[in-house]
Amino acid sequence: MNIEAAFVRSAVGASDLPRDGLAEVALVGRSNVGKSSLINALVRQRVARTSAAPGKTRLANVYRVRRGSIAPFYLLDLPGYGYARAPRQARGPQRGNRVGVQARVEAAGALSPADARRSSQAEFEAIVSVVFERAPAALLLVDARHPGLASDRAAWQWVHAAAGDAAVVATKIDKLGRGERIRASRELESVFETSVLPVSAVTGEGLDQLWTLIDRLKKSG
Numbered sequence: 001m002n003i004e005a006a007f008v009r010s011a012v013g014a015s016d017l018p019r020d021g022l023a024e025v026a027l028v029g030r031s032n033v034g035k036s037s038l039i040n041a042l043v044r045q046r047v048a049r050t051s052a053a054p055g056k057t058r059l060a061n062v063y064r065v066r067r068g069s070i071a072p073f074y075l076l077d078l079p080g081y082g083y084a085r086a087p088r089q090a091r092g093p094q095r096g097n098r099v100g101v102q103a104r105v106e107a108a109g110a111l112s113p114a115d116a117r118r119s120s121q122a123e124f125e126a127i128v129s130v131v132f133e134r135a136p137a138a139l140l141l142v143d144a145r146h147p148g149l150a151s152d153r154a155a156w157q158w159v160h161a162a163a164g165d166a167a168v169v170a171t172k173i174d175k176l177g178r179g180e181r182i183r184a185s186r187e188l189e190s191v192f193e194t195s196v197l198p199v200s201a202v203t204g205e206g207l208d209q210l211w212t213l214i215d216r217l218k219k220s221g
């Protein structure tokens, strides 16, 4: 199937986000989880830069994607969160509520390596909140080799609550042997209490299923 993908812009705030009402799918995950590689593998071209420069990490990258004759949509590639801090307790009201989204994003804690400045975390939280106020469909990417990290579990809480519809995808599945895959799958599904789709940007495994998942999320999102 023919796929067209183009980088639209890096967004710092609400005014940079698309206004034409097309469906949106947000991608969320830790730094280095393989988000850029997965975007490139999905659209079969290098639109996303892997190992992005540190200065760009607080921006959301917007891509316009069209696959076959299906209506185009936007991939909203959110900055990766870090791994240094333990999450605070999630709190706050319900979905669609500005305070709720902000509180959950903060609860993911995070977001920056131990030496990161407070301002960069505030910027991260700001862009994520702006995107999730739009209640996009969302995919949380987690590394198949590290099921159940506290930062990923916290991220799932706010993604799940704030997104129109959301799912979990396990990246880098090619790095696991058969037995390890089964174990990781069980653990992931038990931690996130939902089915988790294993994919590999390297071998292409799971990408057809990921397209099917994206189509489903867009419709219900």
Ligand code: GDP
Pocket: 029, 030, 031, 032, 033, 034, 035, 036, 037, 038, 049, 050, 051, 052, 080, 171, 172, 173, 174, 175, 199, 200, 201, 202, 203
């Ligand atoms: P991002 O920070 O989430 O955008 O992560 P990148 O896409 O830059 O990937 C981080 C590292 O993981 C890079 O060295 C990639 O080559 C590697 N990587 C990403 N996806 C895969 C995958 O599916 N399989 C393997 N083996 N490595 C991957």
